[in-house]
Amino acid sequence: MALINGAAIDAVAGNGSAGNGVVTRSAVGDGAAIDVRGVEKRYGRRVHALKGVDLRVERGEIFGLLGPNGAGKSTLVKVLMRVIRATRVSGHMLGCRIGDAGALSRVGYLPEHHRFPEYLNGRQVLDYFGALLKMPRRERARRAVELLGQVGLSRWDRMLVRKYSKGMRQRLGIAQSLMNDPELVLLDEPTDGVDPVGRREIRSVLIEQRRQGRAVLVNSHILSELEMVTDRVAIMVGGVVVTQGKIEDLTRRTRRYVIEVEGRAGLDLAAVVGRAAPSARVEGVRVELGDVDPGAAQPVIDALRAAGVVLVRVWAERDSLEDLFMRAVDGREAVGASGGGASPQEARA
Amino acid sequence: MITQTWAIVWDTFRELRSRRLWWLTLGLSLLVVGVFGAIGLGERGLTFLWWELETPFLNKQTVGVRDFYTNIFVQFGVAWWLGWLGLILALMSTASIVPDMVSAGSIELVLSKPIGRWRLLLTKYAGALGFVGVQVLVFAAASILVIGVRGGVWLPGLLIAVPLVVGVFSMLYCVCVLTGLLTRSTLAALVITALFWGFVSLLSTAYTGTEFFREVNALNLESQGRRVERLRAQRAALEESQAPGADGDGPAGQAQLPEETGERWDLGPGEAERLAERLREAEAELARVEENRRLIGRVEWWLRASITALPKTGRAIEMMTGWLESEAQVAQREQRQSEGQDLVGAFDPNRGRPQSPEEEAEERRRERVIEARVVSARREQSAWWVLGTSGAFNAAVLLVACWRFGRRDF
Ligand SMILES: Nc1ncnc2c1ncn2[C@@H]1O[C@H](COP(=O)(O)OP(=O)(O)OP(=O)(O)O)[C@@H](O)[C@H]1O
Ligand SMILES: [Mg+2]
Numbered sequence: 105m106a107l108i109n110g111a112a113i114d115a116v117a118g119n120g121s122a123g124n125g126v127v128t129r130s131a132v133g134d135g136a137a138i139d140v141r142g143v144e145k146r147y148g149r150r151v152h153a154l155k156g157v158d159l160r161v162e163r164g165e166i167f168g169l170l171g172p173n174g175a176g177k178s179t180l181v182k183v184l185m186r187v188i189r190a191t192r193v194s195g196h197m198l199g200c201r202i203g204d205a206g207a208l209s210r211v212g213y214l215p216e217h218h219r220f221p222e223y224l225n226g227r228q229v230l231d232y233f234g235a236l237l238k239m240p241r242r243e244r245a246r247r248a249v250e251l252l253g254q255v256g257l258s259r260w261d262r263m264l265v266r267k268y269s270k271g272m273r274q275r276l277g278i279a280q281s282l283m284n285d286p287e288l289v290l291l292d293e294p295t296d297g298v299d300p301v302g303r304r305e306i307r308s309v310l311i312e313q314r315r316q317g318r319a320v321l322v323n324s325h326i327l328s329e330l331e332m333v334t335d336r337v338a339i340m341v342g343g344v345v346v347t348q349g350k351i352e353d354l355t356r357r358t359r360r361y362v363i364e365v366e367g368r369a370g371l372d373l374a375a376v377v378g379r380a381a382p383s384a385r386v387e388g389v390r391v392e393l394g395d396v397d398p399g400a401a402q403p404v405i406d407a408l409r410a411a412g413v414v415l416v417r418v419w420a421e422r423d424s425l426e427d428l429f430m431r432a433v434d435g436r437e438a439v440g441a442s443g444g445g446a447s448p449q450e451a452r453a
Numbered sequence: 454m455i456t457q458t459w460a461i462v463w464d465t466f467r468e469l470r471s472r473r474l475w476w477l478t479l480g481l482s483l484l485v486v487g488v489f490g491a492i493g494l495g496e497r498g499l500t501f502l503w504w505e506l507e508t509p510f511l512n513k514q515t516v517g518v519r520d521f522y523t524n525i526f527v528q529f530g531v532a533w534w535l536g537w538l539g540l541i542l543a544l545m546s547t548a549s550i551v552p553d554m555v556s557a558g559s560i561e562l563v564l565s566k567p568i569g570r571w572r573l574l575l576t577k578y579a580g581a582l583g584f585v586g587v588q589v590l591v592f593a594a595a596s597i598l599v600i601g602v603r604g605g606v607w608l609p610g611l612l613i614a615v616p617l618v619v620g621v622f623s624m625l626y627c628v629c630v631l632t633g634l635l636t637r638s639t640l641a642a643l644v645i646t647a648l649f650w651g652f653v654s655l656l657s658t659a660y661t662g663t664e665f666f667r668e669v670n671a672l673n674l675e676s677q678g679r680r681v682e683r684l685r686a687q688r689a690a691l692e693e694s695q696a697p698g699a700d701g702d703g704p705a706g707q708a709q710l711p712e713e714t715g716e717r718w719d720l721g722p723g724e725a726e727r728l729a730e731r732l733r734e735a736e737a738e739l740a741r742v743e744e745n746r747r748l749i750g751r752v753e754w755w756l757r758a759s760i761t762a763l764p765k766t767g768r769a770i771e772m773m774t775g776w777l778e779s780e781a782q783v784a785q786r787e788q789r790q791s792e793g794q795d796l797v798g799a800f801d802p803n804r805g806r807p808q809s810p811e812e813e814a815e816e817r818r819r820e821r822v823i824e825a826r827v828v829s830a831r832r833e834q835s836a837w838w839v840l841g842t843s844g845a846f847n848a849a850v851l852l853v854a855c856w857r858f859g860r861r862d863f
Contacts, residue, residue: 220559
């Protein structure tokens with residue numbers, strides 16, 4: 105059966121964990137903000153933009169959706185927001201089936217390259233989209249003032265959007281996506297064109313969302329930024345998710361100790377290190393140990409010290425998100441675990 | 454529900470209001486109203502502001518003030534301004550509403566809100582109609598006011614122009630919405646709508662043309678038929694007179710011929726052949742006219758079918774002027790008829806030939822007959838037919854637009 109009926113899933117899950125209806129409800133209805141499987145989208149005959157995407161975003165987390173241009177990130181988000189119709193989709197968003205209007209009033213969305221009506225000012229834009237979200241007038245007015253302050257547009261709230269700069273439009277877009285105080289926000293490249301100060305502000309807005317237990321899905325190319333805030337990421341390439349999970353989990357295999365020494369003529373670093381740790385790699389003045397146990401590094405340090413080598417720095421390292429991304433894109437290799445089963449002892453320093 | 458609908462309608466209005474064209478249209482409207490105010494009817498003739506033009510045929514003695522103003526409103530305000538220029542301006546200012554809405558970057562914002570696509574599109578459509586209605590209302594109300602103040606007659610009946618003009622506008626606007634949706638381009642939507650309008654007008658003109666052709670041809674058919682009969686009778690008479698045993702002298706033979714034929718002839722040598730020749734000609738002509746009748750019938754059928762399927766903007770405007778006029782009982786019939794006669798004249802193959810007074814009288818009679826027949830044929834297509842079929846077209850186009858909009862990926 106290609107398309108799993110939402111009610112059917114509820115029923116199956118309810119039967120599965122007999123005796124604990126509350127947990128079941130929260131597992132299916134409230135547990136995950138987004139839980140979709142096998143999302144497929146074809147544009148016409150030729151373009152197969154999504155080829156069966158599985159994605160799960162929990163409440164209270166910031167989820168990063170990465171991928172090269174044309175990977176299908178925006179397409180996926182649009183499917184969730186009912187802007188385009190998926191060829192095939194099953195699963196839930198905030199407990200409603202994908203395509204139902206029911207969830208939409210509780211979701212915020214910032215499309216990429218969005219354009220607001222040019223004849224409105226910032227405040228009117230928020231009011232208009234708030235009204236489309238069925239918010240009462242009073243609340244719209246209150247929320248608009250609050251959000252314009254949060255994104256730093258209070259000074260320009262009466263200026264026509266036509267005269268806004270790119271970054272100001274983007275900030276207004278963020279405010280718009282938060283207008284209905286959503287339980288889930290989908291942001292398609294939110295920091296596009298925003299200055300560093302603005303980016304930091306946006307990051308703090310996202311963190312504040314998470315603090316309130318809301319879910320955020322960010323779709324961005326600025327990996328260093330995502331790395332700072334996201335709890336979990338998924339990397340999409342060519343319409344499929346090749347990697348999904350916590351950044352720590354995904355990069356755990358790449359953790360290593362690095363010892364940097366002072367270069368000296370006639371020093372055979374490889375020979376010195378090789379005796380203590382045969383698996384170590386030597387690159388110029390760097391020694392990399394493929395082990396994360398500090399104890400395992402001590403013999404190497406001893407050996408180096410015994411040989412009279414001057415140590416400059418010793419530190420633990422792991423691949424950055426960028427490295428992970430590059431590897432995922434290059435070989436489409438599945439790095440680490442997918443499915444988001446993060447081990448709890450891995451807390452980030 | 455109401456919040457959303459109101460938001461969309463209000464947004465549509467703000468969009469229109471932000472256009473220079475919207476204000477230009479309003480300004481021109483008021484200018485036209487101003488002209489109404491400037492023109493008046495004095496004791497001795499037309500007045501324009503404070504000048505009075507002496508027009509013996511047009512003054513308070515010859516025409517009622519009420520008729521005069523209604524007439525001006527209909528001839529200039531409705532037929533010329535609302536039904537033509539104003540309609541074009543309205544189309545130009547509203548054409549971009551749908552392409553703007555579905556433009557990349559805007560449509561995502563709206564579609565991701567909890568509102569149905571059909572509702573979205575129909576609300577936008579209705580909003581555009583509503584604000585065109587506001588424009589017309591302003592125009593009509595201002596006209597009534599100005600005419601009332603200046604001419605001392607109050608003509609609230611002119612307000613009927615509001616729903617009618619909006620109706621005519623909606624016939625074109627639905628095409629504009631559909632094309633705007635499909636092409637996502639305001640310019641393409643406008644051009645296609647204009648072409649469509651032109652095409653519909655052309656069909657309507659062609660249909661009127663064939664109506665006249667049909668009647669001219671029908672009269673031809675009758676007279677040719679009579680001619681053939683007459684010639685046959687003559688031939689029969691001739692054969693009889695020449696038959697053995699009959700009186701041989703000519704005048705007696707001529708006396709037996711039907712009197713009313715009007716055709717003179719002499720029974721001379723070879724007369725029988727000439728008669729036969731003329732009969733053949735007449736029969737060939739009859740066959741040709743008959744063939745024409747069938748051809749015209751086919752063309753007319755196709756034209757009528759397509760006109761039935763398409764909106765009838767021209768007819769609706771005509772109807773509107775008719776209603777407004779009949780309300781004030783303006784004697785417009787003569788003028789219409791003279792126009793009709795010109796049209797008949799244009800199709801007359803004998804036009805321009807020197808004619809005897811009798812022939813001319815006969816010509817007049819023919820024209821009157823044709824005119825009467827065409828007018829009666831038109832009456833058969835009642836107001837409900839015009840509005841109903843146009844409305845059906847509207848609904849069908851909107852349905853296609855909604856269906857497309859509902860399924861389309863953005
Ligand atoms: N409306 C459309 N019609 C046809 N093909 C489309 C359409 N929209 C997107 N595509 C195709 O679908 C694929 C995925 O596009 P999508 O916009 O989802 O990529 P993306 O991951 O968001 O890329 P980017 O990082 O550049 O924003 C691309 O190959 C694109 O060409
Ligand atoms: Mg994208």
